[in-house]
Amino acid sequence: MAQAPARPRGGFAHFLHRQHGSHRFRRLAWWGHAVGGASHRHAAAQVGGALRAATRLSPEAALAHWHSSTEGLSEAQAQRVRRHAGPNQVGTEKPLPWPLHLWQAYRSPFSLLLTALAGVSWLTQDLRSATVILAMVALATGMRFVQERRSNRAADALKALVSSQASVLRPGQAPREEPMARLVPGDVVALSAGDMVPADARVLSAKDLFVNQAAMTGESLPVEKHARALAAVADPLAADNLVFMGTNVVSGSATVLVVATGARTFFGTLAGHAAGTERAPTQFEAGINQVSRLLLRLMAVMVPLVLLFNGWGHGHWLEAFLFALSVAVGLTPEMLPMIVTSTLAKGAVAMARRQVIVKRLDAIQNLGAMDVLCTDKTGTLTQDHIALSHATDAWGRPDEGALRWAWLNSQHQTGLKNPMDRALLARGDLAGPCAGWTKLDEVPFDFQRRRMSVVLQPPGGGAARLVCKGAVEEVLACCTQVSETGQVQALTPERLQAIRAAAAQLSAEGLRVVAVAWRETPAQAAWHVADEAALTLAGFVAFLDPPKDSTAPALQALAGHGVTVKVLTGDGDAVTRQVCQQVGLTVTGVLLGPQVAALDDAALQAAVGEANVFAKLAPQDKERIVRALRAQGHVVGFMGDGINDAPALHAADVGISVDSGVDIAKEVADIILLEKSLLVLDAGVAEGRKTFANMLKYIKMAASSNFGNVLSVLVASLLLPFLPMLPMHLLVQNLLYDFSQAAVPFDRVDDNLLAKPQRWNPDDLGRFMLTFGPISSLFDLATFALMWWGYGAQSPAQQTLFQSGWFVESLLTQTLVVHLIRSPRLPFVGSRAAPALLATTGALAALALWLPQGPLASWLKLQALPASYFTLLPLLLLGYMACVQGAKQAWVRRHGWQ
Numbered sequence: 001m002a003q004a005p006a007r008p009r010g011g012f013a014h015f016l017h018r019q020h021g022s023h024r025f026r027r028l029a030w031w032g033h034a035v036g037g038a039s040h041r042h043a044a045a046q047v048g049g050a051l052r053a054a055t056r057l058s059p060e061a062a063l064a065h066w067h068s069s070t071e072g073l074s075e076a077q078a079q080r081v082r083r084h085a086g087p088n089q090v091g092t093e094k095p096l097p098w099p100l101h102l103w104q105a106y107r108s109p110f111s112l113l114l115t116a117l118a119g120v121s122w123l124t125q126d127l128r129s130a131t132v133i134l135a136m137v138a139l140a141t142g143m144r145f146v147q148e149r150r151s152n153r154a155a156d157a158l159k160a161l162v163s164s165q166a167s168v169l170r171p172g173q174a175p176r177e178e179p180m181a182r183l184v185p186g187d188v189v190a191l192s193a194g195d196m197v198p199a200d201a202r203v204l205s206a207k208d209l210f211v212n213q214a215a216m217t218g219e220s221l222p223v224e225k226h227a228r229a230l231a232a233v234a235d236p237l238a239a240d241n242l243v244f245m246g247t248n249v250v251s252g253s254a255t256v257l258v259v260a261t262g263a264r265t266f267f268g269t270l271a272g273h274a275a276g277t278e279r280a281p282t283q284f285e286a287g288i289n290q291v292s293r294l295l296l297r298l299m300a301v302m303v304p305l306v307l308l309f310n311g312w313g314h315g316h317w318l319e320a321f322l323f324a325l326s327v328a329v330g331l332t333p334e335m336l337p338m339i340v341t342s343t344l345a346k347g348a349v350a351m352a353r354r355q356v357i358v359k360r361l362d363a364i365q366n367l368g369a370m371d372v373l374c375t376d377k378t379g380t381l382t383q384d385h386i387a388l389s390h391a392t393d394a395w396g397r398p399d400e401g402a403l404r405w406a407w408l409n410s411q412h413q414t415g416l417k418n419p420m421d422r423a424l425l426a427r428g429d430l431a432g433p434c435a436g437w438t439k440l441d442e443v444p445f446d447f448q449r450r451r452m453s454v455v456l457q458p459p460g461g462g463a464a465r466l467v468c469k470g471a472v473e474e475v476l477a478c479c480t481q482v483s484e485t486g487q488v489q490a491l492t493p494e495r496l497q498a499i500r501a502a503a504a505q506l507s508a509e510g511l512r513v514v515a516v517a518w519r520e521t522p523a524q525a526a527w528h529v530a531d532e533a534a535l536t537l538a539g540f541v542a543f544l545d546p547p548k549d550s551t552a553p554a555l556q557a558l559a560g561h562g563v564t565v566k567v568l569t570g571d572g573d574a575v576t577r578q579v580c581q582q583v584g585l586t587v588t589g590v591l592l593g594p595q596v597a598a599l600d601d602a603a604l605q606a607a608v609g610e611a612n613v614f615a616k617l618a619p620q621d622k623e624r625i626v627r628a629l630r631a632q633g634h635v636v637g638f639m640g641d642g643i644n645d646a647p648a649l650h651a652a653d654v655g656i657s658v659d660s661g662v663d664i665a666k667e668v669a670d671i672i673l674l675e676k677s678l679l680v681l682d683a684g685v686a687e688g689r690k691t692f693a694n695m696l697k698y699i700k701m702a703a704s705s706n707f708g709n710v711l712s713v714l715v716a717s718l719l720l721p722f723l724p725m726l727p728m729h730l731l732v733q734n735l736l737y738d739f740s741q742a743a744v745p746f747d748r749v750d751d752n753l754l755a756k757p758q759r760w761n762p763d764d765l766g767r768f769m770l771t772f773g774p775i776s777s778l779f780d781l782a783t784f785a786l787m788w789w790g791y792g793a794q795s796p797a798q799q800t801l802f803q804s805g806w807f808v809e810s811l812l813t814q815t816l817v818v819h820l821i822r823s824p825r826l827p828f829v830g831s832r833a834a835p836a837l838l839a840t841t842g843a844l845a846a847l848a849l850w851l852p853q854g855p856l857a858s859w860l861k862l863q864a865l866p867a868s869y870f871t872l873l874p875l876l877l878l879g880y881m882a883c884v885q886g887a888k889q890a891w892v893r894r895h896g897w898q
Contacts (some may be wrong), residue, residue: 045689050202051236051266053849055535058205058229059788062257070255072169072188079693081184088183088199088261090268106146106231111137117325121727124318132731133409136738166198167191168498169255187258195249200265201256203227203241208414208444209423211243216266222250224445229736231717237266295703306703309717323727327710340695342717347691348568354683355674357659363670365695367637368688371757372563372629374622374648375639377569377576379582382545386419388427389511393539394495395484401483402516403427404434409516410466412439412454420543429548431597440464441527453528463520468532472503472540475515476507481536488536503540504716510578511542514671544578550584552776554678561685562756565678566612566621568638568648573615580613588612596621604628622648635757639681641665656681692758693749697822698741700768704821705737705814707769708776712810715786722799726783726861737814743836750831751824753897762894770822771887776813782810794828804852804862805869811848812873814881820884824897827885 045646052139054062062067073081096104101570118133129527165177175190180198183189189198192755197211203225210222216237226240233239243256245267262268306327341863345359351358358364375381391403407430410421430781436459445452446554451470458465481488482495489495506513514589517535521527532539560567569576573590580587599607600802605628614625622638626648629636632852638645638652641661649655649668658676672682709730716724789794793802818841822832849870852862 017831023070049263050260051239051242052233054202055230055236055239055241057202059227059257060231062202062259063203064202066186066257068186068188068190068257069171070169071171073186074171076608078182078184078187080145081186082182085184085261085264086209087181089181090265091094097214097341101149102141102145106137106141111141117328120325124321127434132735134727136735143809153325163296167195168755183258183261184816185261186260186826188850189256189258190253191243191249191256192253195251195291197243197245197247199245199258200260200267201243201258202240203243204255204257206254210252211247212250212435213237213244213247215465216244216247219572225254226820227254271698298609298707298769299328300317302714303414306710306713306717309714310723319723321863323723323730325727327713327730340698341689342742343694343698346745347687351671351684351687355680356684356687357672357674359672360672363654364684364688365692366635366688367671367684368686369635369757369759370486370637370654370685370688370690372566372634372638373558373637373681374566374568374629374640374652375624375678376645377567377571377579379577379641380586380639381567382547386423386512388423388544389542390508390543391539391541392500392502394484394499394537396505396540398526402541404430405467405516405538406469406514407453407539408434408456412443412456413445413452413674420512420541424541435459437597441531443529444479445470446862449529449532451478451532453527453532455521464523465518465622466521466531466535467516467518468535469516472500472513472515475517475880476500476533476537479535479537483536483538491537497752499537506540506542508574508578509579510575511732512543512575514541514543515539517542531733547579547583548677550677550679553830554582554682557682558678560687561682561689561754563682563685564612566608566614566625568614568617568625570617571615573613576613576615585612590615592615593621601631602627605631607855608632619645619647623651626651635759641676689754690749691745693753694744694747696758697747698744699765700772700821701741701744701818702763703769704772705776705817707773708780709810711773711777712780712784715781719784719801722796724806728860729803729862731861733807733811733814736844736847740815740818740840743834743840744818744822746836747822747834748832750825752824753888767895768891771803771891772884775880775883775887776817779813779876779885780806780810783878785849786869786876790872791869792867800861800863801865804857807862808852808865808869809873809876812877815845815848816877816881816882820881820888824888824892827881 046535056063057065067073071596088239093688104813114133114137118130118137119419121127121130121133147647166180167175167184168178168183169175169188169190183199188204189201191197191209205227206225209225211225211728212222222241222767224311225243228241230239230241232462237244243254245265303324307320307324311613312322344364345362348361350359351364390398390619391400391406393399393402404695407424407427410424411434413421438457440455442455442458443453443622448468451468451474452470453466455464455466468478476496476499480491482491484491491499503513503515518539519535519537555565566578567585570593573592577587577590587699589607590609590613591611592614593616595607596604596614601624606623608628609632614621618623622640622645625740626636626638635653637654638648639656639658640646641658645657645665646668649665650655654671655669657665657671658673659666661669661672670847671684672685713724784802786807789801791801791805792798792878818837819827819833822833822837827833851857851860853864
């Protein structure tokens with residue numbers, strides 16, 4: 001039974017302006033920290049109190065308390081409880097209704113400003129201008145709305161793949177599968193190996209039930225569950241008669257009584273916090289906001305100047321006011337939301353083909369800007385399965401004796417078959433030499449003793465053997481002798497010290513070590529834990545979690561892209577060091593969980609820069625490390641798949657999970673990998689950088705070109721006795737220019753721009769505008785001179801000719817700047833634009849030449865230009881290209897190029 005899919009985030013519509021000691025002691029401290037806030041702590045306390053009460057009741061008393069029976073609730077009873085308790089769903093952020101989503105897509109500052117300008121134009125009877133402005137707003141809003149709805153549907157489709165059934169008992173009926181959302185307190189549910197636990201529940205009966213609670217507590221070893229009542233329990237997560245939503249059954253079977261559902265579960269309490277807590281603005285959002293503020297400040301200065309110069313100079317204040325409004329529109333990158341959204345959506349589609357699902361569109365850019373990736377070891381660097389390495393005698397020398405005893409133990413046990421048992425049994429070549437043994441009894445494994453034993457009769461009869469395997473210290477505690485070169489020797493303190501050193505050496509090599517011991521035992525009716533005594537140590541069996549073949553090349557690729565990988569794991573440092581060595585990750589420093597907990601925030605910020613391996617971490621340690629890295633100015637990605645990873649996923653610039661992760665990890669994450677591989681992630685990084693590079697192209701093009709036009713308007717307003725362009729001209733020009741840039745999301749990106757993380761730098765953008773905008777103005781002034789002196793357009797009667805000449809030149813230079821600024825290389829030769837961008841800019845150039853000559857000229861208040869104008873125009877354009885290319889090379893030498 002799998003867990004119900006979480007409700008999707010409200011999401012993409014607001015990506016530009018989102019409103020959005022002891023191990024046990026550390027675990028509880030993390031829980032209180034993770035749910036944060038008085039109301040959440042109170043809710044967690046209430047949940048814990050209800051569960052603690054359930055632990056003290058016998059199975060019969062628990063059934064009576066929840067008005068249930070061993071056959072469960074009837075359908076009528078369940079329906080009554082459901083009306084009160086509600087559905088068994090985690091209360092995460094709901095998707096936006098489409099009208100609200102449409103409003104969110106529209107309400108950017110630029111769209112609101114343009115709408116206000118359209119209203120003013122309509123009130124002043126300038127209906128053509130109002131129509132053009134509203135067309136731009138509708139185009140930008142519609143594109144953004146459609147792209148975000150598509151992305152939402154993609155995320156919903158992923159979540160719909162998760163099964164949501166539970167095997168529920170009803171009186172007089174066989175167990176039946178029902179949607180998990182229909183479960184209520186009092187329902188009795190059957191669990192078996194492989195099932196996800198659908199709610200917090202009290203165990204009624206269990207047979208060899210082991211539950212993996214790693215997603216809840218971070219503990220890697222399964223926990224055995226029983227039905228017996230307990231005395232007072234401080235930590236419900238430690239109770240062995242409770243199972244929790246979000247965990248899964250490793251082995252065995254059970255029937256359980258549901259005692260908490262939905263938001264009242266531990267899972268629901270944490271999920272509600274993680275989904276509802278406002279996240280700090282990401283690096284992408286902060287950059288977008290800075291760019292917006294820069295352009296708005298520029299508008300606030302230049303538009304009033306245009307109004308004053310034209311009003312005082314020409315005496316027509318209404319005309320000057322309309323012209324100033326048009327300048328405001330021209331200065332506004334009104335297509336920014338559309339360009340950004342379509343660029344991100346195009347990147348999301350490309351990443352989906354690479355097995356990466358993007359939940360939040362702006363996460364693509366954050367992925368491209370990421371310079372630090374924090375990742376777990378197990379399943380990411382390694383294959384997430386245990387493999388047998390080798391066996392040794394008690395002194396660490398290669399020996400097969402311990403391996404044969406260990407194989408017999410794993411073969412004949414009936415309890416939990418853990419990954420190490422499966423690795424042993426994969427050695428099929430041992431089946432022959434170990435054939436003929438008969439099982440008499442076993443002493444099952446438990447996590448207090450951390451060992452288990454089987455009692456076997458050897459082939460052909462003879463004394464029975466008790467064969468024990470388990471954790472090194474726990475097995476050594478039962479041994480009084482040791483096997484050495486076939487002889488049994490007393491386990492003296494000196495030998496014990498040497499044996500422990502041998503085991504420590506194996507652990508230092510990154511291996512998981514299991515000790516194996518045996519003894520002859522007389523026949524008896526049954527064997528118990530007390531019989532695990534006076535054993536003879538046979539030796540050790542060592543296991544490893546092999547690294548993935550893809551890990552080393554993926555780490556090299558990430559390093560080539562300027563991404564530093566830091567390993568954050570709950571495992572020990574020795575194992576982690578060994579894995580890092582195997583995959584070629586140089587360990588620059590190791591920081592352990594207790595050390596992290598002892599450091600204050602300032603000291604931790606200093607420490608995280610040096611270390612790249614963090615081991616034995618509690619969940620709150622992971623979150624603090626992520627926040628410390630962000631405080632240093634890094635753009636941090638965090639890759640995790642458990643509930644214990646939710647705080648760190650939430651704290652990162654970009655949270656990354658996998659489709660096999662728990663729902664809360666997928667809910668908090670921004671990106672979901674369909675394959676848990678760093679190679680897939682590296683491909684996503686490259687795609688993110690392409691996306692960012694194309695967005696930055698648009699911002700550079702729009703900002704520098706628009707600034708140049710406004711600067712030209714200011715100069716013309718001081719010099720000319722008429723308007724250099726009509727408001728309609730500016731609006732049409734702006735609309736056509738924006739159309740030509742609609743293909744920017746599909747443009748190619750030079751390889752050198754993908755080699756390192758790319759970031760927003762609004763200060764550089766301001767300098768960029770001041771460098772390249774005046775070049776455009778210089779050639780605008782040359783065009784003014786040509787029209788004034790060359791063609792005599794010096795009076796209001798000749799203003800249409802003047803305006804037509806500048807209209808064509810301005811549109812063509814804006815077309816060229818798209819190709820000049822899209823790459824630091826020589827345009828059309830060193831770097832060629834994608835066919836779509838070549839087509840749109842080519843169409844714009846043709847349209848610019850045709851409009852004054854065609855049938856729409858009179859409607860647009862333009863006129864045909866003399867033929868000689870088109871012989872001089874190429875000289876202006878070539879000069880413009882040469883100046884921009886020279887300025888670009890100087891800029892690259894001084895500032896680089898992003």
